[in-house]
Amino acid sequence: MSKQRKAIALISGGLDSMLAAKVVMDQGVHVEGINFFTGFCVEGHTHAIRENGKAKPNRNNALWVAEQLGIKLHIVDVIEEYKKVLINPKHGYGAHMNPCLDCKIFMVNKAKQWIVENDFDFIITGEVIGQRPMSQTKSKMPIVAKQSGADDLLLRPMCAKNLPATLPEIEGWVDREKLHDITGRSRKPQITMAKEFGIDDYSQPAGGCCFLTDKYYSAKLVDLWKSHGHKDYELDDVMLLKVGRHIRPQKNFKLIIAREEGEGRFLEGYKKEFISLHCSSHAGPLALIDGSVSAEDLYLAASVVARYGQGRNAGQVDINVTDKDGSERTLQVKPLKNEEILKEWYV
Amino acid sequence: MTKETLNARRLLCPLPVIRTQDRVKQLKTGDLLEVICTDPGVMQDIPAWCRINGHKVLETKSCNHEYIIILEVGV
């Protein structure tokens, strides 16, 4: 009997990677999933922070996909290594701060290392030619295979018939005839395939797999880099960009204001790293100050925060200021009016 | 059999799952691991991770915005 071959499938949590894994599993290959956590993934956590996300299931889609497929999933923390991909992408950024091509090369390279260490035979991705303008064009496909070092061990079951045969096809580990030739941005072929497999619940058909494709998130990231004067970042920095309203009334500081209770609780966890403000005379949100502030700045910050509390129409409100060391004081401020919060302050 | 505790407070999913996964790798079949988290998402994610990787969730509880999962390491 021939040896059962083993493949690792990059599982993003979306439909394409799920189908790609399924196509290969159905050919008798042992498949396990791998998912990389860069710090920017759209998975569960923002729902977890925000209370009003509760209507939606709070699931991690990659785990959910693995469970539906009945395969193991290895989640790998690549936060540190990913920094150099994002900070200085050789192939540049996409429409926003998404370095998709470098990101793909990076992930496939990590998967290549993983198969070597774990004695697996090849790698599967759910890429489809022409689906993403930056990383999934026909001309970019060989770049990913080559620069990741995966070469012909990288199989894209969704569009394999439109690409040169890879080792798993040449060696007969998988039957090329049973692979697919999907191209373009239409989701129809994938939806039909999903139906055939009896898969009727899946997430984000063609959306980006991370916050870096989001216009608003990217703007906040660029603002963070500008204000820090360099592109290096910590995980907390980029997590905080997903939370709250970000308002920069002055170059030297920005406010992160909770939009609801869940965010407030999340921001509470940062009170030792940031000066925090909350209204003590009326109900109001917790806010953090990112940057260093003068007494005058602090007053301005407090007046902005006052605008987002129940006392917004009061003549004066009390804002409690807590320093990083826990010492507290109270400022009496007049809440800013809506029109006094300038449009360009919103990050 | 040993029982260990993993502090995953303030971490957002999937980090508590990753930390659990990495700790479980160092444990033996039958060992117990108690994971303490603050992200409610773990109540879905850690049991899902356990199911697909062959570990058993013995208990889940929550109090004061903390979420605790006790699992038994599988084969």
Ligand code: SF4
């Ligand atoms: S959307 Fe994000 S995770 Fe997906 S390839 Fe692009 S940069 Fe990477």
